[in-house]
Amino acid sequence: MSRSAAFLSDVHGNLPALEAVLADIDARGIDEIYFLGDVLGKGPSVHEVLDLLRRRCRGAVYGNWDRLVLYSPEGERFGAPYYRERLTEAERAYLAALPETLELDFAGKRVLGYHGRFSIDRVVTPMFNNERENVEAAMYRFGPHDVTIMGDAHHPFLLTHQGRFLMNTGAVGNPCDRIPQASYLILHERGGAFSSEHVRVPYDLARAVSLALHAPDLPMLETYIRETITAVYSRSYKPKAPARSPWEDLPLPVYEAYASARGLGQALSSILAEQMRDLPAKSVCLLGVAGGNGLAFAATLPYAQILGVDVSEAYLAACRARFPQLGDRLSLLRLDLRDPGARLPHAELVLADLLLEYTGLAAFVRQIESCAPRAVSCVLLPGGDEPDARFAEALSPVEKQRQEVDPTALVRAMEGAGLALRRVTSYPAPGQRLLLRMDFARP
Ligand SMILES: [Fe+2]
Numbered sequence: 001m002s003r004s005a006a007f008l009s010d011v012h013g014n015l016p017a018l019e020a021v022l023a024d025i026d027a028r029g030i031d032e033i034y035f036l037g038d039v040l041g042k043g044p045s046v047h048e049v050l051d052l053l054r055r056r057c058r059g060a061v062y063g064n065w066d067r068l069v070l071y072s073p074e075g076e077r078f079g080a081p082y083y084r085e086r087l088t089e090a091e092r093a094y095l096a097a098l099p100e101t102l103e104l105d106f107a108g109k110r111v112l113g114y115h116g117r118f119s120i121d122r123v124v125t126p127m128f129n130n131e132r133e134n135v136e137a138a139m140y141r142f143g144p145h146d147v148t149i150m151g152d153a154h155h156p157f158l159l160t161h162q163g164r165f166l167m168n169t170g171a172v173g174n175p176c177d178r179i180p181q182a183s184y185l186i187l188h189e190r191g192g193a194f195s196s197e198h199v200r201v202p203y204d205l206a207r208a209v210s211l212a213l214h215a216p217d218l219p220m221l222e223t224y225i226r227e228t229i230t231a232v233y234s235r236s237y238k239p240k241a242p243a244r245s246p247w248e249d250l251p252l253p254v255y256e257a258y259a260s261a262r263g264l265g266q267a268l269s270s271i272l273a274e275q276m277r278d279l280p281a282k283s284v285c286l287l288g289v290a291g292g293n294g295l296a297f298a299a300t301l302p303y304a305q306i307l308g309v310d311v312s313e314a315y316l317a318a319c320r321a322r323f324p325q326l327g328d329r330l331s332l333l334r335l336d337l338r339d340p341g342a343r344l345p346h347a348e349l350v351l352a353d354l355l356l357e358y359t360g361l362a363a364f365v366r367q368i369e370s371c372a373p374r375a376v377s378c379v380l381l382p383g384g385d386e387p388d389a390r391f392a393e394a395l396s397p398v399e400k401q402r403q404e405v406d407p408t409a410l411v412r413a414m415e416g417a418g419l420a421l422r423r424v425t426s427y428p429a430p431g432q433r434l435l436l437r438m439d440f441a442r443p
Contacts (some may be wrong), residue, residue, distance in 0.1 A: 006184055021172050100114055149167045150384045
């Protein structure tokens with residue numbers, strides 16, 4: 001008796017990759033094919049991949065992206081509506097009816113297939129999350145099976161645990177293991193012997209790029225193309241944290257003495273109050289809150305939630321001590337906005353005054369995408385503050401970090417995050433400078 005079954009997952013709309021895998025499967029004479037989720041998202045070929053998978057697979061389960069596209073409001077951030085709008089009624093019904101798991105008997109073994117995503121922290125990958133606890137959680141989530149096969153990690157692997165197997169197919173359309181070739185898994189039964197085989201199939205990367213480039217308005221186009229041709233995941237699981245911020249070494253009394261002596265503290269307080277008055281919201285996030293910039297005024301407004309964010313734990317401790325009256329309405333979060341692993345929680349309004357010059361524009365916009373606010377107001381100090389000998393030494397490390405932010409680049413980057421420029425206001429600042437306030441909102 002001889003039998004082979006192919007397991008595919010994570011096609012992600014990449015038609016050339018799927019066609020190459022199916023051709024490889026056909027050349028091997030395998031007609032038993034199972035699909036383990038993530039048909040959609042990322043790549044452009046929605047109908048073609050759905051059609052091929054529906055025709056060719058004996059069984060299929062849904063993936064996290066398929067659910068995201070169908071249902072999740074969180075998916076807006078990843079461009080889910082693009083794929084949702086393209087689905088026909090029949091395609092939508094097919095996706096919605098996909099089960100979470102599939103089971104089969106193979107070579108005397110009980111085989112379970114499912115996508116694998118049950119918590120982002122527990123996506124088992126050979127490099128990062130294969131601690132025993134995660135492996136066991138993945139293997140026993142649906143009761144014991146001799147062989148558990150998953151997708152989702154976009155990394156092919158095989159692990160054993162107490163005589164059982166945990167396998168990942170790798171990704172057909174979006175491998176993230178630095179091998180830009182489609183990946184899938186075959187189980188074999190030959191004369192009573194059971195074996196498994198991971199297969200890599202080179203395919204036409206240039207065609208995949210061209211299809212994406214010619215798909216009108218494909219969301220996250222650059223990310224998709226970069227991932228496709230490099231097989232490097234854009235958001236690494238364990239991103240490298242940035243070097244310690246010099247703000248953490250600037251004592252709050254020194255910073256406040258400087259801001260007060262220069263008149264910047266007072267100017268900033270009145271601008272913060274204006275921003276909050278002009279842009280009503282249920283929740284507000286104050287980035288670079290320092291020792292409490294803006295909190296006194298925020299306390300007078302009916303915010304349900306006030307979030308103060310700063311890179312310095314010492315500054316946040318001062319906020320906590322100074323604003324006990326805010327009680328549960330105030331959350332304080334220590335976050336280095338430059339850290340690619342950091343995620344700013346949601347707030348309706350984000351205020352970022354004299355901050356972008358220190359975080360950099362790209363890091364700031366990444367956090368705005370994560371936070372998904374309705375409105376953002378930023379204050380820039382073009383040209384920076386003029387030198388003041390009294391504070392030059394203390395401020396030198398943070399000033400070295402400072403980078404001028406070009407207003408045009410800011411407007412373009414915010415548009416990329418779905419926020420349009422609504423209003424520009426300038427205020428006089430000490431030393432012939434001006435403070436430039438720019439308000440953005442979702443159209
Ligand atoms: Fe996936």
